Amino acid sequence: MRSEHSRALLxxxxxxxxxxxxxxxxxxxxxxxxxxxxxxxxxxLAARVLITTxxxxxxxxxxxxxxxxxxxxxALLAACAAVDPTRPLRVARRAPDDLxxxxxxxxxxPGQGIRVVPDGxxxxxxxxxxxxxxxxxxxxxxxxxxxxxxxxGEVFKHTARVVTRRRVVxxxxxxxxxxxxxDLSRSPALQGPMLLGLALIGIGAIGTGxxxxxxxxDAAGTILAVDRQRYALxxxxxxxxxxxxxxxxxxxxxxxxxxxxxxxxxIPFPEPVDALVKAIDSGRAPWLPLVLTALDSxxxxxxxxRLWPDRLIDAATGDTMLGLCDHRHGVxxxxxxxxxxxxxxxxGVERVAERLGLPVELLASAETVLTEHHLAGLTESQRSRLTxxxxxxxxxxxxxxxxxxxxxxxxxxxxxxxxxxxxxxxVGRLLATHLxxxxxxxxxxxxxLIGPQTASIETMRKWQGCGCTTRARAIETVRAGxxxxxx
Ligand SMILES: [Zn+2]
Numbered sequence: 001m002r003s004e005h006s007r008a009l010l011x012x013x014x015x016x017x018x019x020x021x022x023x024x025x026x027x028x029x030x031x032x033x034x035x036x037x038x039x040x041x042x043x044x045l046a047a048r049v050l051i052t053t054x055x056x057x058x059x060x061x062x063x064x065x066x067x068x069x070x071x072x073x074x075a076l077l078a079a080c081a082a083v084d085p086t087r088p089l090r091v092a093r094r095a096p097d098d099l100x101x102x103x104x105x106x107x108x109x110p111g112q113g114i115r116v117v118p119d120g121x122x123x124x125x126x127x128x129x130x131x132x133x134x135x136x137x138x139x140x141x142x143x144x145x146x147x148x149x150x151x152x153g154e155v156f157k158h159t160a161r162v163v164t165r166r167r168v169v170x171x172x173x174x175x176x177x178x179x180x181x182x183d184l185s186r187s188p189a190l191q192g193p194m195l196l197g198l199a200l201i202g203i204g205a206i207g208t209g210x211x212x213x214x215x216x217x218d219a220a221g222t223i224l225a226v227d228r229q230r231y232a233l234x235x236x237x238x239x240x241x242x243x244x245x246x247x248x249x250x251x252x253x254x255x256x257x258x259x260x261x262x263x264x265x266x267i268p269f270p271e272p273v274d275a276l277v278k279a280i281d282s283g284r285a286p287w288l289p290l291v292l293t294a295l296d297s298x299x300x301x302x303x304x305x306r307l308w309p310d311r312l313i314d315a316a317t318g319d320t321m322l323g324l325c326d327h328r329h330g331v332x333x334x335x336x337x338x339x340x341x342x343x344x345x346x347x348g349v350e351r352v353a354e355r356l357g358l359p360v361e362l363l364a365s366a367e368t369v370l371t372e373h374h375l376a377g378l379t380e381s382q383r384s385r386l387t388x389x390x391x392x393x394x395x396x397x398x399x400x401x402x403x404x405x406x407x408x409x410x411x412x413x414x415x416x417x418x419x420x421x422x423x424x425x426x427v428g429r430l431l432a433t434h435l436x437x438x439x440x441x442x443x444x445x446x447x448x449l450i451g452p453q454t455a456s457i458e459t460m461r462k463w464q465g466c467g468c469t470t471r472a473r474a475i476e477t478v479r480a481g482x483x484x485x486x487x
Pocket of ligand 1 (some may be wrong): 333334335336337338462463466467468469
């Protein structure tokens with residue numbers, strides 16, 4: 001197993017119950033066959049993202065040629081080889097006998113397999129042979145990439161043999177990352193070209209997913225791209241962009257974003273987030289009122305909050321969980337409310353544990369499932385707050401209430417389908433903002449192995465002791481100054 005796959009392996013041992021070496025052999029020997037219905041809108045994009053996402057992990061991949069046009073076969077082979085030419089996509093006339101999983105990018109498949117179909121901004125994922133997929137409309141690029149990310153997650157349940165209690169094998173899943181609902185007809189039609197202006201802070205596993213989606217949408221505009229690092233070999237196994245060439249040439253991640261987004265005016269800022277705040281106030285970088293963050297530490301999130309934008313959409317992953325925190329200035333909890341610094345005062349965990357009426361140790365026990373028995377003796381409001389989380393593990397509850405101290409290293413980079421689903425949620429919220437779609441909640445999270453149909457969608461309130469409330473006037477002055485220098 002290569003070092004770039006070690007994260008997936010580490011994660012997978014937690015959900016499969018097997019030893020590392022057993023799992024390593026299983027993943028290395030796995031054989032996944034992919035077929036594509038070229039007639040379906042966005043099928044080529046969905047197939048390319050599915051194949052490259054799978055190629056970032058171990059195992060064998062076979063493309064079933066069927067009647068697929070040569071141009072598409074060649075494009076898929078090239079995309080896969082760009083990730084890792086030493087483990088090519090094999091082309092075959094029919095599915096091999098010793099398959100671990102079979103995926104079809106399209107609505108119909110004779111025989112058993114996983115089917116993925118984009119539908120507007122959302123996607124269908126079907127595992128049941130008898131389920132019929134009738135898309136309400138043609139998929140767009142977000143729908144296609146979300147379909148691919150869901151498909152790669154479904155494949156992983158088979159290749160890693162995820163234990164039953166940690167996963168749901170879907171019969172017919174529908175979900176839209178814009179409306180956060182299973183009703184795909186509610187997602188807005190995208191009228192291109194969309195004009196977007198935003199800062200993207202963090203171009204890692206989730207950030208490259210965001211760049212990929214933006215590059216495929218009919219959109220243009222200005223993006224301030226912020227990341228202090230260069231691309232490295234270990235990124236190939238977890239990111240949505242880059243492969244062997246980038247692992248060798250090691251471009252700045254901001255430059256990789258710029259190359260991927262030719263329709264946008266990308267302003268690269270290859271420095272840390274705290275340097276960006278200084279650069280904006282000295283006129284060396286523009287202030288953009290819309291910020292997407294994809295960061296791996298609470299500290300970096302708090303630094304990003306000091307930009308005090310109109311809106312900050314923070315995407316995150318941890319193990320198999322993913323989610324977002326949506327901050328509208330003056331309305332929602334800021335990153336400092338959500339990710340408080342530990343001091344002598346009660347920590348975020350203690351404060352939240354007290355509010356929820358649960359012991360700190362219970363909240364910190366990530367795998368423990370919340371049951372009715374934990375609610376005994378709580379107040380009516382504590383009970384009603386916790387009831388939606390019954391049957392879910394504590395790690396989910398902790399994330400739903402914005403706790404990160406529980407995993408001191410912050411959010412770990414995940415296997416790529418988890419990060420890519422987080423990127424889809426983030427761009428989904430961006431599009432909802434852009435199109436004025438009413439979206440529920442300011443905290444959203446779900447377990448990628450269980451599925452978005454059980455997502456926790458919550459409206460968290462500001463912490464009254466936070467600087468966003470106690471220093472509200474000073475913050476308004478800072479914001480006004482930045483808005484003036486912008487105009
Ligand atoms: Zn705050």
